[in-house]
Amino acid sequence: MVPYNKDKQLQPVFSQWAGGGGLNAAVVLDQGGNATFTNLDEISGKIVVRCSKSVDVSSIAVKLEGESRTRLMSPGGVNGEKPRPQLEYHKILYRVQAVFPPPDMAEGRGSKAAYTIPAGEHEYPFRFKIPFNNSCASDRSQVAAGISISGSGLELTKPPSQHVKKTLPPTLSGFPGEAEIRYYVKATVQRNSWWQENTRTQTPFTFLPLEPPRPPPTGSEVYARQNHAFSVLETGPEPTRSWMKGRLGAKKDPVAVQATAEAPVVSVDARLPEPALLTCNQEIPLRIIVKRFSGCSHVIYLQSLQISLVALTKIRAHDAHRTEATSWVIMSKSNMGVVIGSQADATGAEVVVDDRLWRGVTLPNTVAPSFETCNIARSYQLDIKVGLSYPAGASEPQTVVLPLRLDTEVLSGITPPAALLEAVALAKSNPRRTSTMTAPVLDKLKTEGRMPAEFGAGQVPSTPMDEAGPSEPFQPRARPGVAADALPPAYTREAPPSYEDAVATNMPPVSAPRPDYAPPLSADDDLLGRDEKRGWVDHRQ
Known part of the structure; x- marks a missing residue:
C-alpha cells in the first residue's frame, strides 16, 4: 500500500506534443506518473499550447474520459452466415471543461467566433473531480451506428443497447484485440477554419475505484472441502527362488500383497472469513485444516501446496459472449515432507496447517478489484491444491493432490472515509435528502471533533461545460418472443450503485493508502477501434 498525500510535490506528467501547422499542444498532469486515482479525487493540470506564429482558434476544451471497449466474433448464423466481429463501446466517464476563451471574452459572441492566440507558449489550467458512477446510460456522446476502420478492415459498429449503472470500473488491459478499460485526459484545440485540422492530444492515467462499504464480520467461515480415503497396499514376504532359476533369468514370482485395514480417511478444508473478501x-x-477420520499407525505428510488466484473476466459485445480465465500463482511449494499431526492423535482430530507457508505473500499488483460494468465483469476464485502423502510401509508412498476452490471477491483496499459512510447511511434512510444532507453530516462530525475543521473546504466547482446532458433513464427492452424477466439479471434493471454521486457533492478527496496497482501495459489497439473523432494519436506511457 502506498500512503496518499495530496500535498506531496510530484513530478508533472507530460503527454507527447501533438499537432502541426505551427500549433502544438500537450496535456500536463500535476500528479506523478505512478499516481493512482480513485473516486472523489481531483485530477488537475494544464494544457500547454505552443504557437510558432499567431493562430486563430474557436475554443480549447479539456475532457476527462473513460472508455470500456470490447470486440468479439459473433456466432455463425443458422443459414451458414460467417462469424462477424462485434464491437461494443461505452463512454463510462465524460466530463468537459472549456479553458479558452475566458467567459468575459466569450460573452456576447457567437459559437463560431475566432480568437487569435499570439506566437509563444500558453498555459490553460484545468481541474476535475472524479465521480462515483459510470455515466454511459445518460451520455449523449455514445458512438452511433456506422463503419469503423481497424487493422482488419471495415467493421460495422452500432450503439450499445444495454447499460449497467455502477461504480466506475478499474483500468483494465491484458486482452489485446478483445477488451480494455482506459481513462485519460484529452485536450482539443478547435481551429476556426474548416480546412485546418483540430489539434488533439491526451495522456492516460490509472484508476482504481473506492471499495464499497464492507459488511461487518460474522465470525463464521466459508469453506471448500475434499475427502479422501487412502488405500495403501502392504507387501507380504517374498517367496524364495532357487539358484538355478535366478541364473537362467527366469521370471520372478509375483509378490504377494494385501490391503491394510488401517488406511486413513482424511478431510481437507480451505477456509476464509465470511464474507470471503480479499484485498x-x-x-x-486463509486457513487450511486437515482432519483424520480413522486412526492408523503411520503419519500423513503435507507434500506440496499451491495457492492461485483465478480471475474470470466476462466479456460481452452485443450478442457475443466470452469468459476469459487468468490466474496468478500466489505461492507454490513441493517436496515439503511436513508431518501433519502425530500418531497419537485421536480419531476426528483437526490439524491446522502452519500459515507461515504463505504468510507475508500478498496479491500481485496486477490484480484488479472485482467489478461489473456494461460490457465487462470480473470475478475471482481462490484455487488451492493440497498434496498429501501416506507412506504406510509401501515401497513407494501413495500421494494425492486434492483441489479446493472458493468463490471470493477482491476489493481495492481504498477505504471510504467515515463521513462518506454516514452520508450513505443517511441517504438510504431518507432518499429525498440525498442531494442536501452531506453538509449537515460534515458539520456534525466537525462539532464532535471527529473531523478536522478544514475537512471539505476548497471543493471543485461544477463542470462549466458538460456535453453529456441529462436524459431519460435507460429502460432495457426484451427481444421479440422473450419475456423481460428472462433477460440476464445484470441487465434486466438498473443495478443500485454502492454510492450516489449526489452524496459526494461536498466530499473532499479520499486521504487513504492506495495499493500499488500496475495493470499490464497496453499499446495502440486498432482492433478495438479508435477515438470517436479521427485524427488523434494515442500517447501511452
Whole structure:
C-alpha cells in the first residue's frame, strides 16, 4: 500500500506534443506518473499550447474520459452466415471543461467566433473531480451506428443497447484485440477554419475505484472441502527362488500383497472469513485444516501446496459472449515432507496447517478489484491444491493432490472515509435528502471533533461545460418472443450503485493508502477501434 498525500510535490506528467501547422499542444498532469486515482479525487493540470506564429482558434476544451471497449466474433448464423466481429463501446466517464476563451471574452459572441492566440507558449489550467458512477446510460456522446476502420478492415459498429449503472470500473488491459478499460485526459484545440485540422492530444492515467462499504464480520467461515480415503497396499514376504532359476533369468514370482485395514480417511478444508473478501496488495486470510477420520499407525505428510488466484473476466459485445480465465500463482511449494499431526492423535482430530507457508505473500499488483460494468465483469476464485502423502510401509508412498476452490471477491483496499459512510447511511434512510444532507453530516462530525475543521473546504466547482446532458433513464427492452424477466439479471434493471454521486457533492478527496496497482501495459489497439473523432494519436506511457 502506498500512503496518499495530496500535498506531496510530484513530478508533472507530460503527454507527447501533438499537432502541426505551427500549433502544438500537450496535456500536463500535476500528479506523478505512478499516481493512482480513485473516486472523489481531483485530477488537475494544464494544457500547454505552443504557437510558432499567431493562430486563430474557436475554443480549447479539456475532457476527462473513460472508455470500456470490447470486440468479439459473433456466432455463425443458422443459414451458414460467417462469424462477424462485434464491437461494443461505452463512454463510462465524460466530463468537459472549456479553458479558452475566458467567459468575459466569450460573452456576447457567437459559437463560431475566432480568437487569435499570439506566437509563444500558453498555459490553460484545468481541474476535475472524479465521480462515483459510470455515466454511459445518460451520455449523449455514445458512438452511433456506422463503419469503423481497424487493422482488419471495415467493421460495422452500432450503439450499445444495454447499460449497467455502477461504480466506475478499474483500468483494465491484458486482452489485446478483445477488451480494455482506459481513462485519460484529452485536450482539443478547435481551429476556426474548416480546412485546418483540430489539434488533439491526451495522456492516460490509472484508476482504481473506492471499495464499497464492507459488511461487518460474522465470525463464521466459508469453506471448500475434499475427502479422501487412502488405500495403501502392504507387501507380504517374498517367496524364495532357487539358484538355478535366478541364473537362467527366469521370471520372478509375483509378490504377494494385501490391503491394510488401517488406511486413513482424511478431510481437507480451505477456509476464509465470511464474507470471503480479499484485498489488493494484501495477504490472504486463509486457513487450511486437515482432519483424520480413522486412526492408523503411520503419519500423513503435507507434500506440496499451491495457492492461485483465478480471475474470470466476462466479456460481452452485443450478442457475443466470452469468459476469459487468468490466474496468478500466489505461492507454490513441493517436496515439503511436513508431518501433519502425530500418531497419537485421536480419531476426528483437526490439524491446522502452519500459515507461515504463505504468510507475508500478498496479491500481485496486477490484480484488479472485482467489478461489473456494461460490457465487462470480473470475478475471482481462490484455487488451492493440497498434496498429501501416506507412506504406510509401501515401497513407494501413495500421494494425492486434492483441489479446493472458493468463490471470493477482491476489493481495492481504498477505504471510504467515515463521513462518506454516514452520508450513505443517511441517504438510504431518507432518499429525498440525498442531494442536501452531506453538509449537515460534515458539520456534525466537525462539532464532535471527529473531523478536522478544514475537512471539505476548497471543493471543485461544477463542470462549466458538460456535453453529456441529462436524459431519460435507460429502460432495457426484451427481444421479440422473450419475456423481460428472462433477460440476464445484470441487465434486466438498473443495478443500485454502492454510492450516489449526489452524496459526494461536498466530499473532499479520499486521504487513504492506495495499493500499488500496475495493470499490464497496453499499446495502440486498432482492433478495438479508435477515438470517436479521427485524427488523434494515442500517447501511452
